[in-house]
Amino acid sequence: MIAATARDVPEIRARMTDWARDPELDGAGNWFRFFLGPSPDGVTESRVFDRVDDVGATIAGTLAIQLPAAKLFYVSADMTDLARHAADPLTDCRLHPEDLPAQIGVMVYEHPPVEGTAAGRHNDVTVVSWGPGRGGLWVHTWATTSASQQGLVRIGRALAQLPHDEMLARARSAAARNLPEPTPDNKPSDSEEIADQTADHVLATFLSNLERAQVPPSFTPPHGYEWCALTPMEFAEMEGWPGGVSEGKSSGDTDARIALQRTILATWLLMGQTLVRSEPMTAPRAARRRIERLDPVLDPTVRYIDLRRARTEPSDRPDDDVEKGMREYRHRWIVRWHWRNQDYPSRSDHRPIWIDPHFAGPEDKPLLGGERVNVLRR
Known part of the structure; x- marks a missing residue:
């Protein structure tokens, strides 16, 4: 599709x-x-x-x-x-x-x-x-x-065309024979027999369904x-x-x-x-x-x-920004993506907030791990 x-x-x-x-x-x-x-x-x-x-x-x-x-x-x-x-x-x-x-x-x-x-x-x-x-x-x-379901859908639609009583009787007969699931090892050589065996197996599988309702025509x-x-x-x-x-x-x-x-x-x-x-x-x-x-x-x-277009700064500042502002950093670094719990007093709970990857630290300081960074932007 x-x-x-x-x-x-x-x-x-x-x-x-x-x-x-x-x-x-x-x-x-x-x-x-x-x-x-x-x-x-x-x-x-x-x-x-x-x-x-x-x-x-x-x-x-x-x-x-x-x-x-x-x-x-x-x-x-x-x-x-x-x-x-x-x-x-x-x-x-x-x-x-x-x-x-x-x-x-x-x-x-x-x-x-x-x-x-x-x-x-x-x-x-x-x-x-x-x-x-x-x-x-x-x-x-x-x-x-x-694609793996298409065959079953075709069989179901074909069975839905049969009278319900006839289909139910055939399903009970197939279930009584305890038919194995069709495989390459047990398939008959005749194509019509293969179709009948597959249909009987489907009917036996859906016997309990058939006893309570009719097959939906579209399956x-x-x-x-x-x-x-x-x-x-x-x-x-x-x-x-x-x-x-x-x-x-x-x-x-x-x-x-x-x-x-x-x-x-x-x-x-x-x-x-x-x-x-x-x-x-x-x-x-x-x-x-x-x-x-x-x-x-x-x-x-x-x-x-x-x-939205990715930014190099986070969409909202961490709660400890004030504390960080009092420190003197000698490098910049990359903060990986992560969830952070944002407190919401109005509901007495927190909410996870997604933080995108971004640079942290003073802009005029060298970047940890080297100054060349490849950034993939959306």
């Missing part, structure tokens, strides 16, 4: 909103019912849902309310890279509602902020949506469909982004983020999920600092007309988030 631009974001939100509101088989309600069900595995780990909750229906209903009201943001490639870079040294902190760029939002990254992990689902995430929910803040992550959401996970985030002291609800988990999922969540948090914190600039943009005229046909009330504007 071609990377989305900032002007694409309003129409992306419009398509997601239309999907969330759709009561038919291709809408969010049936999609979550099929893939999640009322009580997915690990749901109690989120500390938000109980076993009596219909989780899929709750998520779909919440999205239908929040997506139309969301403020839209597009994060440039440079800003995405800085957020991922800044996520690693970010210390655990207390998130406050005022740290968010908007109470309800949709944020699209120019490229995936976390790549190369063992969990492919997180590697393809480019869209984040959030809003208030039970337990604090509900954060959803969305990914483009990877993946028709707006082009696959829902990956919901993380209910508390406005509280935390080490990382609490566990969330997702479509599936793998052995490498936890580390990748934490890396992605911390990158999202770093993005929000950086967006509130002076090193970031925000520029309003509007969807093209043709896109605005398509948006109006879906919902004339939806706002077609988006905030483009990028970095």
Whole structure:
């Protein structure tokens, strides 16, 4: 899939909103019912849902309310890279509602902020949506469909054309035969037999899903982004983020999920600092007309988030500048990038502030490590 631009974001939100509101088989309600069900595995780990909750229906209903009201943001490639870079040294902190760029939002990254992990689902995430929910803040992550998923998507769409009763009977038969996953070693030579074996394996895998809902005709959401996970985030002291609800988990999922969540948090914190600039943009005229046909009330504007030109001095002075001013330094030196905790008496807490690399010390003194320095500017 071609990377989305900032002007694409309003129409992306419009398509997601239309999907969330759709009561038919291709809408969010049936999609979550099929893939999640009322009580997915690990749901109690989120500390938000109980076993009596219909989780899929709750998520779909919440999205239908929040997506139309969301403020839209597009994060440039440079800003995405800085957020991922800044996520690693970010210390655990207390998130406050005022740290968010908007109470309800949709944020699209120019490229995936976390790549190369063992969990492919997180590697393809480019869209984040959030809003208030039970337990604090509900954060959803969305990914483009990877090349490795395209085959499964084609099979799912083909199966969706079959009568549900016929598909359910075939799935139960396939599950009873305990079919192995197709591999190069056990594939039949005939191409039609390969297709049948693969389809039977998919049906057996999704038997429990088929027993509670029909296959969504598009299999993946028709707006082009696959829902990956919901993380209910508390406005509280935390080490990382609490566990969330997702479509599936793998052995490498936890580390990748934490890396992605911390990158999202770093993005929000950086967006509130002076090193970031925000520029309003509007969807093209043709896109605005398509948006109006879906919902004339939806706002077609988006905030483009990028970095300002780098400076050699920090964006805000450290607290001990006064003390340093009383000292006599014989050299200049380079201060590496880092987070610094800025006290906020109004909320009886601190907020991490990102400090860019900069020169420190008297300008007329020699630089430690030599006087020649190569500076990469944005």
